[in-house]
Amino acid sequence: MTEALLEYSGQRRMPSISDPYRMDLEKERICFIGYDDGSYAVDYDIPIDGEWTDLTAQLTFKKHPSGLYLALLEGLSVLK
Structure with a gap:
């Protein structure tokens, strides 16, 4: 993940992931996809250095019998 953030920012320093609750939540983009087995996937745009970005975390939440x-963090990508 570190390499992906450095590559995305194009900087030599590690960018700062911002607290989304301190940002304009009207600009927040999140997408939920539910599956029949109770699991779901989430695409979430990551806020960096105080700005919403098009760098998207792709997560899967698998339901356990408990x-x-x-x-699971499936990856980071730039979604258009």
Whole structure:
């Protein structure tokens, strides 16, 4: 993930992931996709250095028989 953030920012320093609750939530982009087995996927645009970006975290939440979820970061990509 570090390499992806450095490549995306084009800087030599690690960019700062911003607290989304301190940002304009009307510009927040999040997409939920539900599956028949109770699992779901989430695409979430990552806020960096105080700005919403088009760098998207792709996560999967797999439902465990215990009722809990296993969260998997599938990747980071730039979605248009």
